[in-house]
Amino acid sequence: MSAARVRVTARAAARCEHVFADHHVNAETARWAARIDAEFLAEVGWDASTLVLVLPPEHPLLGRPVCRVAGCATTAATRERICFSCRRRLADRRLDIADVDQLPALVPASAKPVDEDEACLVTACGRARRHADGTYCDAHQQRLRAARSMDPGLDERRWRRTAAPVSGSGEVNMHGLAPMAIAQVLLGLQQRCNLTGVKTRESDLRVFCNELRELQASTLADYGDRGHDRAGTFAAMVNALTSQASRALSSPETEIGKDVWDLGVFGHNGFLDFTTITQRWLRETAKRWAADELVVLGNPVRVCDVRVCARPVGFQNSAAGGDLG
Ligand SMILES: [Zn+2]
């Protein structure tokens, strides 16, 4: 590799360290990642080395209601704001919801990273293996058994790469996704939060990332139309992330060169698809345009004297008109 190439690669890496830490990414992915603000990533709890979002519960657009038991960070959307497991702790002690203050505070589990040779072999999982000589953590051992009973011919190597991680409340794990897909999801999320101010449900985001991993999608475009078949907030989120991410890299100048225009880039809604335009439509539109021009030029129209030429004299940019008018 030449010295210049090394410098370019090092510069690209420096521009996207806030997104990918020291994970290797190609130049195209680095270009997308460079558009993501370090400040935004800090605000939404992005960990560039583990590739996990730990969304702060108090975030106005990505937050969630948290269980009110001291030390508990589990999502609790019910009116009482007590999670399922704390309800069970209350029941075990024969306590009522009103006695919630009597529950001992929960001590968060240690997040100490597990050594590579002790970690579960599912790509997205960072948990310890169940046995020293085992292959998977407890949860993935059970999930593999379930997956095998559904599909006896299961490709276990693929399953390891595509199985969903075990996620805690507020966590969206993007480990095992293609780097480009990660950059696009984060960029789309940044644009959605900053430009539209629309709330995104962490559960929708988690499902979307798990599906991208399951598909082994290289980019969000590989997800295709799957999002359209789904209901409500999920479909809206997928569409928004995809269009906002690509919009962040577009300008009216670049958009004009494409066959389908995203009118959002020009400050309007919707898309304009030029690939469906027929010759007939083009001819009729050109005639209407010409007729409008002729009205502007005024009547009667004097036609150019050159026999093969039927252009009205005085047409701008007309070579014949320019010479003979
Ligand atoms: Zn709880």
Ligand SMILES: [Zn+2]
């Ligand atoms: Zn595991």
